[in-house]
Amino acid sequence: MSELFRLIRNRKLFVLLIVLIVFAAIMGFSLGQRDNLTWPENFIGDTVSFVQQWFYKPAGYLAGLFEDIRTMRELYRENEELRTTVARYARDRVMYNRIELENERLKEALAFKERQKRMFDYEFVIAHVVAVSNDPLNPTFKINLGSTDGIRPNMAVVTTDGLVGLVSRVFPLYSTVMPITQLNSESVSGARAISATTMEHGESFGVIEDYDEQRGMLVMNRIAENDPLSVGDVVITSGLGGVYPYGLVVGTVESRQVGDFGLTHTAYIKPAADFDKLFEVFVVVPPDGEEPDAREAEAEPGEARP
Amino acid sequence: MNSRWIVPLLVLLFLLDTTVVPWLIPTSMYGRIAPHFVFVAALYAGLYANRHAALFIGLIFGLLQDITFYGHMLGVHTLLMGSIAYLAGLLFEGKRVSMFAALFVIALGCFLYDAAAYGIYRAFRVTHEPFEFVLLHSIAPSLFLQTGFALAVYVPARRLFEPKETRADEEE
Numbered sequence: 001m002s003e004l005f006r007l008i009r010n011r012k013l014f015v016l017l018i019v020l021i022v023f024a025a026i027m028g029f030s031l032g033q034r035d036n037l038t039w040p041e042n043f044i045g046d047t048v049s050f051v052q053q054w055f056y057k058p059a060g061y062l063a064g065l066f067e068d069i070r071t072m073r074e075l076y077r078e079n080e081e082l083r084t085t086v087a088r089y090a091r092d093r094v095m096y097n098r099i100e101l102e103n104e105r106l107k108e109a110l111a112f113k114e115r116q117k118r119m120f121d122y123e124f125v126i127a128h129v130v131a132v133s134n135d136p137l138n139p140t141f142k143i144n145l146g147s148t149d150g151i152r153p154n155m156a157v158v159t160t161d162g163l164v165g166l167v168s169r170v171f172p173l174y175s176t177v178m179p180i181t182q183l184n185s186e187s188v189s190g191a192r193a194i195s196a197t198t199m200e201h202g203e204s205f206g207v208i209e210d211y212d213e214q215r216g217m218l219v220m221n222r223i224a225e226n227d228p229l230s231v232g233d234v235v236i237t238s239g240l241g242g243v244y245p246y247g248l249v250v251g252t253v254e255s256r257q258v259g260d261f262g263l264t265h266t267a268y269i270k271p272a273a274d275f276d277k278l279f280e281v282f283v284v285v286p287p288d289g290e291e292p293d294a295r296e297a298e299a300e301p302g303e304a305r306p
Numbered sequence: 307m308n309s310r311w312i313v314p315l316l317v318l319l320f321l322l323d324t325t326v327v328p329w330l331i332p333t334s335m336y337g338r339i340a341p342h343f344v345f346v347a348a349l350y351a352g353l354y355a356n357r358h359a360a361l362f363i364g365l366i367f368g369l370l371q372d373i374t375f376y377g378h379m380l381g382v383h384t385l386l387m388g389s390i391a392y393l394a395g396l397l398f399e400g401k402r403v404s405m406f407a408a409l410f411v412i413a414l415g416c417f418l419y420d421a422a423a424y425g426i427y428r429a430f431r432v433t434h435e436p437f438e439f440v441l442l443h444s445i446a447p448s449l450f451l452q453t454g455f456a457l458a459v460y461v462p463a464r465r466l467f468e469p470k471e472t473r474a475d476e477e478e
Contacts, residue, residue, distance in 0.1 A: 023385040030380040031430055041373050041380075048374045055325035063329035131324045133375035134340045136444035137427045140377035169376045178377050181337075186431045189378040213435050213443070276336035277329065 031189050034169070035153060042171050049142050049174040053130035060279055122245050124158070124282040125149070130174065132278075139179055139275070145283060146173040154192065154243050156284040162249035162272030163237065164281055166191045179275050180250075183218065185209040195241035196220060196250055198233040205238065206267060208250065215268065217254060223265040231256060235269050245284050312466060319343045320367055324374070340448045342416065344371075346456050347463065348391035349415045353403050354467040357395025364391035378432045386422050390415050408464075409456055416452040420445040 037045070107117055127143035145151045147170045155167045157177045168178035168189075183191045193209035204227045210219040223229055233253045239246030251269040259266040320343075327341040344367045352360030368387035372380045394415055403411070424440050427433045433440075456463075 019385075019389075023381045026381040027379045027426065027430065030376070031378065031432075037376075041376070044370065044373045045376065048370055052321060052325050052374075055321050059326040059329045131374065132328045133377070134323045134328070134342060134371070135375065135383070135423065136337055136340045136448070137423060137433050137440075138375060138377045138382075139337060140375045142374065176374075176376055182377070184432065184434060186434055187378075189432060214439055276333055 033153065033189075037169060037171060045171040046146070046173045049130050049144070049171070052142070053128070053144060056130050056132075057128070057279075060277070063277075118287045120246055121287045123285040123287070125151075125285055127157075127281050127283050129278045129281060139181065140168060140176040141179075141278065142174050142176055143281060143283070144174055146171050146175050148172050150285060151175050151283060155286075156237075156244050156248060158248055158282050158284060159273045159278065159280070161274065162251065163194075163244070164273045164275065164278070166243070167283065177281070180208075180218065180271065181211045181213070181275055183209060183211045192243045193241065194244050194250060195238045196235050197238040198229055198235050198253070199249075200233045201228040201230075204229040204233075205240075207241075208235075208269065212268070216270075218251060218269040218271055220253075220267040220269050221259060221264065223256070223259075223267060225263075225265060227265065229253060229256065229265075229267060234272075245286060248284065309466075315466070316344060316347055316363060316367065319347055320370060324371075335447060338444045338447050339451050340420075340444065341455070342419065342448070342452055343455055345387050345391070345416065345419060346412055346452055346459075348387055349394050349412045350408070350456075350459075350463040351467050352391045352393075352395030353398050353408050353411060354464050355395075355469070357392050357399050359467075360391035360395040361388050364388035378427065379430065382423055382426050386419050386426075390419050390422075405460055408460065409453060412456040413449060413453045416449050417445065420448060 125145065127145045130142045130144050132141040133139055143157070151167055151170055153167055153170055157164045157167060163180060165177045165179040165182075168176045178191050180191050180194070183193065185193065193207050196206055196208050198204050204223070206220040206223040206227070206229065208218050208220045210221070211217070212219050220235065231253050235250045235253060237244040237246060237248045237250060249272050251271040254268045254270050256265055256267040323341045323343050327343075328336075331339050345364070348360050348363040348367070351363050364387035365384055368384035371383045371387075394411055398411065421437075421441075424433070424437065424445070428437075435443075
């Protein structure tokens with residue numbers, strides 16, 4: 001016992017001990033969900049990002065320029081591909097217009113309430129990436145929209161390819177985005193689990209709650225044994241979990257097998273979006289500034305989707 | 307060079323870490339190589355200036371990184387950058403450190419930093435990958451980048467951080 005007291009009397013060791021305890025407390029405290037940050041955090045976060053934005057974009061353009069010169073040969077092939085895509089898009093557009101009109105008419109006929117009609121009127125707000133984290137285990141990036149622009153934690157962030165992540169922490173002018181590669185069913189922080197379905201089979205259901213770093217794929221669990229989900233399907237968010245809005249592309253199914261406990265199936269999903277070298281992303285803002293979490297209570301897998 | 311250049315240079319390094327260098331990393335290595343140039347500078351400060359300078363550089367830039375990229379939690383980088391740079395200063399301050407010894411210490415410090423960061427994230431269940439995987443996936447490639455950077459800036463860094471008298475002694 002006297003040994004211990006003598007150790008504590010050593011001032012340096014005592015300070016070290018206190019520092020460790022303080023940091024452990026800070027880490028634990030800052031781990032969970034926090035809607036409002038304190039003013040020192042806001043001040044430092046916004047000031048640093050304000051300076052970072054002068055560097056990130058020009059660097060990106062320069063890097064892109066060299067990339068462009070290198071990939072000049074591929075342009076022809078890419079052009080060809082885009083042409084076919086545009087042709088397909090034009091055809092789909094015609095169909096879409098027809099279906100949308102019909103949808104409107106049917107909604108009128110069924111006397112949809114205004115709130116129900118506007119349920120899927122998501123606003124896609126463009127945001128520029130200003131900096132990326134240099135910690136492989138905390139790979140957040142910053143976008144130039146913050147709480148003054150109506151951004152709140154847990155809003156989905158997408159690129160033109162698909163879902164990228166969730167808004168993690170919101171500063172007044174900037175916010176951090178946590179990519180979906182940080183999905184982790186054990187963690188209290190990081191991205192939230194995605195309740196998903198597929199484009200091909202609207203009735204299938206699964207929960208994407210993990211990311212397998214070693215394979216570079218998302219893991220979709222809790223798929224019923226008789227679920228029609230099959231390899232090659234395009235996975236989209238189902239909107240049932242309450243966090244992610246309906247219809248955002250997540251990726252494609254790579255494989256499907258029996259899960260850990262043998263009762264349900266597990267699928268590996270290749271993410272559709274690239275998580276590196278991002279310029280612009282879109283934040284999906286739900287209508288009426290509805291809280292992304294507000295609808296959580298309604299979420300039940302068995303329920304029919306509107 | 308003058309010591310009043312130290313702070314702007316460190317700020318510039320921090321900005322390079324988080325904005326320019328990520329663009330230069332090839333796509334296949336993205337998310338695996340992480341530049342920690344400010345941390346290398348903090349270690350140089352510990353080796354050639356004094357441990358208090360190293361501690362302050364580590365704490366301040368660690369805090370900047372923690373808050374700017376606040377994703378999971380705060381404090382990891384502040385604690386690790388501060389303490390490891392201080393430790394390097396405590397062990398080598400006032401000693402003559404040759405180039406190879408300096409590079410070795412920096413490599414060791416970077417390894418310790420990444421490994422300890424992994425340990426903290428693992429303890430708070432933020433990550434669940436096994437250590438062997440993280441070691442090969444991100445720690446080892448980052449280590450090469452950091453050591454390469456340390457080698458590249460060895461001469462200017464030493465000139466910047468070393469007090470004037472000792473350098474004069476050496477030249478005589």
